[in-house]
Amino acid sequence: MKKVISTSNAPAAIGPYSQAIEANGIVFVSGQIPVDPSTGAFVSDDIKDQTTQSLTNIRNILAEAGLTMDHIVKTSVFLADIKYFAPMNEIYASFFNAPYPSRSAMAVKDLPKGALVEIECIAVR
DSSP states (O other), rough: OOOEEETTSSOOOOSSSOOEEEEEEEEEEEOOEEETTTEEESSSSOHHHHHHHHHHHHHHHHHHHHGGGGGGGEEEEEEGGGGGHHHHHHHOOOTOOOSOEEEEEEEOOGGGGGEEEEEEEEOOO
């Protein structure tokens, strides 16, 4: 059985998907772009600010499920350009403690709404 996880402290889903779904103690968080849920707009055009907001959205979704960033076992990071990898990685590192989750990071052609970064994750209770 799956359970929908939703919070107003992260952007609402803008399509036919959920912010997160929990099944058998595993929480799958949909890709988070850098939208500030209080304004509905991007926080800025800076990759560091955008990474911070994307990860904050993830943290807020996990909090709704009673979890923390330490519960994350896998992340996927999508970048609008690989040149953003180093500054993204600097901010990313500040959100996690060792042992770090496994991760994939890649540049893609385009991201929703012209975002510079989108991050999704899997967390386990």
